[in-house]
Amino acid sequence: MVTMGSVSLSTTTRTALTRHRERACTDRADLHAVLDAGLVGHVGLVRDGAPVVLPTGYGRIGDTVYVHGSTGAGWLRIPDGTPVCLTVTHVDGIVYARSVFNHSMNYRSAVVHGAARxxxxxxEKLAALHAIVEQLSPGSWEHAREPARRELAATAVFGLDLAEASVKVRSGPPADDEPDVVAGGRWAGVLPVHTVFGTPETCPTLPAGTPVPGHVADRRPA
Amino acid sequence: MVTMGSVSLSTTTRTALTRHRERACTDRADLHAVLDAGLVGHVGLVRDGAPVVLPTGYGRIGDTVYVHGSTGAGWLRIPDGTPVCLTVTHVDGIVYARSVFNHSMNYRSAVVHGAARxxxxxxEKLAALHAIVEQLSPGSWEHAREPARRELAATAVFGLDLAEASVKVRSGPPADDEPDVVAGGRWAGVLPVHTVFGTPETCPTLPAGTPVPGHVADRRPA
Known part of the structure; x- marks a missing residue:
């Protein structure tokens, strides 16, 4: 019913696709585009034999994606080389079909497998943090105070190579079975889903009337 | 910098929080609310000792969350009792601080650990599929053709108990260091992030002018 999955780019066992091969993208530019358009990714780790999935910010430089966190944070207290999976998903639409079974989502997703370095x-650490901040809030690195030495020391950064990654995209109208189309009487189509930004809310500790700088006021979703 | 993590409700080793305890929610209603407001979750599995994280639709009935997929899909070819983690995250805002270090996100996230049953x-399978479809597209179960026997046979459904789950929420303005507030000269605040629906796109195989039914036309984000 709600069909979503994972696929291709490099074809290793875990990125080779099992179904909906037509939804695979094999261009590295597609991978970069899906990653670059995101605000949050979901990183998977194995802890005591069980999976743990946590939301995280991230940034990309070339074919490396970076994540970071406090050195005191549970999920980043991992040894160099820990196997991780980082997944970024954009929901683009709800696909209403004539049948419940063919309901689906339009989406773009990237799944990256690798060892966290x-x-x-x-x-490299400073460049990675710059990339992570630019992904979250373009222009902030220039506008805000740069990290102090103690702040850098309190921050752990891991790099993940994009060598083993997959991209999957579904777009377009529902794919109904012919008998359902012929039968008629039921609506089918797509309800688009968008991410938008609201009106910036200036920090209450700033003087009233403090202007919102352009990198915030003029920001549009990627 | 971009601080996100996971916490509380039942306090087992993996749901007990390591930092930002003030962001933990301990009410089951909070857990239900975060899950019920989502369109997509990220499910984690362990495959050959490495984590795999994939996007998926889901639905909730009481204290069980259900996921489903094709019996032919790679990620659902798992034995009964496989350890999984399902995480649902809503990004509510970008938190611009005076310092790069204190940049953050406003968000709500739920992390559920358990064995996939x-x-x-x-x-129960039919009720679970109903819940999954209602989560994705409220009203569709009544409007669309219900699943045929062969469609049900092609669909695997797993239930995940909410007994071991955590919810974490960050909201409000940036938390800057006092010296940065005193120094002045830099904007700080929150850029709200919203999910919205666009204009429904009727399937091109339907006659022109086919009206969009109310359960789609009047739908608003949860």
């Missing part, structure tokens, strides 16, 4: 080089 | 009872 602890970033220790100060230059 | 294969649903074999026909009545």
């Amino acid at each position: 602890l970033v220790t080089d100060p230059e | 294969l649903v074999t009872d026909p009545e």
Whole structure:
């Protein structure tokens, strides 16, 4: 019914697709585009043999995606080389079919498998944090105070290579069975889903009338 | 910097919180509310010792959340009792702080840990599919053709108990360090993020002018 899954790019066992092959994208530009349009990803880890999935911000430089967190945070207290999976999903529409069975979603998703590499080089770490902040809030790195040494020390950064990744996209109208189309009498179509930004809310500790800077006021969803 | 994590409700090792305890919610109603407001969740599995995270639709009945998929789909070819983690996240805002370090997101997230129970009872399976379809597209179960026997046979449904779950919420303005507030000269605040529905797109195989039914035309985000 709600059909979503994962696929292709590099074809290893875990990225090779099991169904809906037509939804696979094989272009690295597609992978980059799905990642670059996101605000939050879901990172998977194995803890005591069981999976743990947590939301996280991220950023991309070339074919590396970076995640970060407090060195005191539970989920980032992982050794260098820990197997992780980072998934980014955009819901683009609800697909209403004539049959319940053919209901679906329009979406774009990227699934990245790999070993989390602890970033220790100060230059790469700063570049990674810059990328993560730019992904969350373009323009903030220039506008806000840059990280102090103690803040950098309190932040762990991991890099994940995009070598083993898959992208899956569903778009367009419902795919109904012919007898359901012929039968008629039921609506089918797509209800588009969009992410939008509201009116910026200035921090109450700032003076009334403080203007909202352009990198916030003019921001549009990716 | 982009601080997101996971917490509480039942306090087992994996739901007990490691930081930002003030963001934990301990009410089951909060858990239900976060789940009920979502369109897509991210389910984690362990495959060959590595984590896999995939987007999926889901539905809730009481304290059980259900996921489903094709019996031919790779990720659902799992044995009864497989450990899974289902996470649902809503991004509510981008938190711009005076410092890069204190940038964050406003969000609501629910993390459910448990063993995926294969649903074999026909009545529970039908009720679960009803809940999944209602979550995706309220009103569709009544409007669309109900599943045929062969469609039900092609669909696997798993139930996940909400006994071990956590909810974490961040809301409100940025939490800047006092020296940064005093220093002034930098904007801080929240850019709200909303999910909205666009204009319904009627399937091109329907006659022009086919009216959009109320359960689609009048639908508003949860």
